[in-house]
Amino acid sequence: MECSVIRLTHCQKDIFCFSVPEKCPSCGEELRGSRLLEAPVSLPSPLANGHKSSCCLLIAPAHDNHTREFDGTSDLHTGISSTKGVVYNYTRTGVRRDQSGWEQCISVPLVRPDMFHLLAQWDQYLDRFSEGPMWDPAWHRFDDDHHNCFSFCLCFINGILVAEGRSSLSRDSFTNTFILPKMRRVSKYTMLYQHIQVHQFYMVDRQQDTPVTS
Incomplete structure (x- = not known):
């Protein structure tokens, strides 16, 4: 996963991609700086060196x-x-x-x-x-x-x-408390990343939870 995932908001949708597109993949409107309600945000990778x-x-x-x-x-x-x-x-x-x-x-x-x-x-x-x-x-x-x-x-x-x-x-308590939450985050991030690789974008309604959580 060499690219950074970017999240931007437009027409009541959260849009995830590797780079800001020229046009909104949802409504087709050109995406200029003034057209975005918020500045694009780079999502931190759940993986570390x-x-x-x-x-x-x-x-x-x-x-x-x-x-x-x-x-x-x-x-x-x-x-x-x-x-x-x-x-x-x-x-x-x-x-x-x-x-x-x-x-x-x-x-x-x-x-x-x-x-x-x-x-x-x-x-x-x-x-x-x-x-x-x-x-x-x-x-x-x-x-x-x-x-x-x-x-x-x-x-x-x-x-x-x-x-x-x-x-x-115990093995179970350590796994459930410290490891599984991070594994779930990696799983969500990986699925999101692979979806963007294939489809260029991933969109979700703004009111819904985003697919990557801390």
């Missing part, structure tokens, strides 16, 4: 998805970013430390900017955790259902929570 997202849970299409796109059918892969944007992720060969390959992913921040004590120790925690026997293929075998990349991430997150004196999270 994981290597520029410090201390985040990252979700990306699995490595065997050659297009590396969120198509709704491919498996997903998860990792944890360091303060320097190195992505630690657990695979069948152990923990990888990727410095590239996570440029288009879902990012879930894990640390508030004012948590200076945790930010200062984050990379040490991540290194120490990654070197544990739980993630060494010689000691524990990767399992698609019970000992996988998400197990690695959630175990690390819960370790941090306990160290901070907070309650740990």
Whole structure:
């Protein structure tokens, strides 16, 4: 998704496109600056560059998805970013430390900017955790259902929570609270983007909810 999605309003419709058209696709009127009730707005992509997202849970299409796109059918892969944007992720060969390959992913921040004590120790925690026997293929075998990349991430997150004196999270509660809302937004944005690629525009009545939400 290399283009930015633009939203403009005309004749009581929200119109989504990649560039402002010469004429309104709904009524055919020429679109000049004075003809628009509001200035066109560029919608932010729900995807982020994981290597520029410090201390985040990252979700990306699995490595065997050659297009590396969120198509709704491919498996997903998860990792944890360091303060320097190195992505630690657990695979069948152990923990990888990727410095590239996570440029288009879902990012879930894990640390508030004012948590200076945790930010200062984050990379040490991540290194120490990654070197544990739980993630060494010689000691524990990767399992698609019970000992996988998400197990690695959630175990690390819960370790941090306990160290901070907070309650740990179950897989379901973490998924429902932090991951699914972002996945839904990516799904809506992707469908909108693909519709515009094929039809040039997507229109909805102004009174209705727009197809992309925060």
